[in-house]
Amino acid sequence: MDRLWSPWRSQYIQSFGTAEEARGCVFCEALASDRDDEHYLVQRHTHCFTMLNLYPYNSGHLLIIPRAHIASYVDMDSACYREMNEVVRDWLRVLETVMHPQGFNFGSNIGRVGGAGIDSHVHMHIVPRWNGDANFMPVIADTKVISESMEDTLHKLRAGFHALPTRFSDHL
Secondary structure (H helix, E strand, C coil), X not given: CCCCCCHHHHHHHHCCCXXXXXXXXXXXXXXXXCCHHHHCEEEECCCEEEEECCCCCCCCCEEXXXXXXXXXXXXXXXHHHHXXXXXXXXXXXXXXXXXXXXXXXXXXXXXXXXXXXXXXXXXXXXXXXXXXXXXXXXXXCCCCCCCCCHHHHHHHHHHHHHHCCCCHHHHC
């Protein structure tokens, strides 16, 4: 079995330890702020919101986050759960239209041992993928190449969301 070692991921996960918890939840802080662009908050929905990941695997790496500060899907109310899943479909459509990925990684890391960098506030990841986006740079040079600025991605995705002719989440 081949293994791809990524020690930088461990450093990232550990950086959200007790110092991060003492500072407060970055998701709740972004939601409470009126500076969406500064926090890369792309869209506010009724029960959840969408942000760009500050440490993206690829351009367009989105987080779908409940407004309520909860650590588990089990504790999520049904309206939020339904909306988050509908919003995922909206964002997949936006990403397909605006960024033209050839695939996606989608899911959640639950709990610290499950790989969650922020484990006190559950969230979903959508990572657009392109053929060849996993290249030698992270392995050889300890560098991930992100091909577009966060600001450009934020504005492109926000415009793409508002341009959708119909949104699944509008029908909840």
